[in-house]
Amino acid sequence: MRCPRCGYSESKVTDTRSVNGMSSIRRKRLCLGCGYRFFTNEVVCEEFPIVIKRDGREEEFDKEKVKNGLLKAFKKSTGVEKKVDYIYNGVIGSIVSGHPEKIKAEEIGTIIMDLLRASDPVAYMRFVSVYKNFESAGDFAFEFEKMSSWKPKN
Ligand SMILES: [Zn+2]
Structure with a gap:
């Protein structure tokens, strides 16, 4: 940089903050040659682990599945976009930092459930009651997509 x-090519990072959630990082730098202060914007290139399904097959991680699963868990609740974004960022962060190369599909489910339980009990119950009913828990997000007409029992 x-x-x-x-x-001059050497600079020191004096401040780092993320912009737009987690997708972009702004760094404040100090030139070690002349002392000039400047900013750099860095876009995070997300690299996801390979997902290992229950049957042992591997597939590309699909973040849309996570998002869609969450959207359905939060169905009709107020401020849904914000809540989904919050959990989604947590899930993605946890997956990428804790499982850099491979992750079992059911671990993704566990990560989502842990975060949901901590932040929204209603969405958590909704998610679990669907997720637990499927034998192939690894395909939870796919199954979720088929559950669009599902309604919670009172
Ligand atoms: Zn300089």
Whole structure:
């Protein structure tokens, strides 16, 4: 990262903050050549682990499945977008940092349930009551998509 003023290639990061949730990081840098302060914006390139399904097959991680599963768990509740984003970022962060190469599909389910339980008991119950009923828990998100007409029992 060259200094825009003197072109020196060494700089020190003096502050880091994320913008737009977790997708972009802004760094404040100090040029070690001339002392000029400047900002850099870095976009996080997400690299996801391979998902190992219950039957042993491997597939690409599909973050849309996670998002769709969450959207259904939070169905009709107020401020749903915000809640889903919050959990979603937590889930993705936990998956990427804790499982850099491979992750079992059911572990994804566990991560989602843990975060849901901590933040929204109603969505958690909704998620669990669907998730637990499927033998192939690994395909929870796919099954979730078929459950669009599912309604909780009172
Ligand atoms: Zn400089």
